[in-house]
Amino acid sequence: MPIGECHGRLASVIEQSLDCCPCCAYRTGCTTCPVCFWTDDGQRDADAGAVAGGPNGDISLSDAQLNFAIYGASHPRYVDVVRPPRSDELP
Ligand SMILES: [Zn+2]
Secondary structure (H helix, E strand, C coil): CCCCCHHHHCCCCCCCCCCCCCCCCCCCCCCECCCCCCECCCCCHHHCCCCCCCCCCCCCHHHHHHHHHHHCCCCHHHCCCCCCCCHHHCC
16 A cells, blocks of 8 residues: 555544554654654645655655655664554554
């Protein structure tokens, strides 16, 4: 399942569902995702290539998604602070 597609597909069937992280797609529901350490600043796939310059600094959402695929974190500097997703956070 492509990242970002879980909205709507699962949100409608799971009660009290949390928001999907726009970067790793796990349903952590946090502003700063503990699984990939992306900070949700409202950026979504539509403008994923743009560097918003907010809490995520100089990386765009697509950069963060790529980093997560490679390093398991939205930025290599976060690899030591992220944690594995829990089973109830799976997209
Ligand atoms: Zn995440």
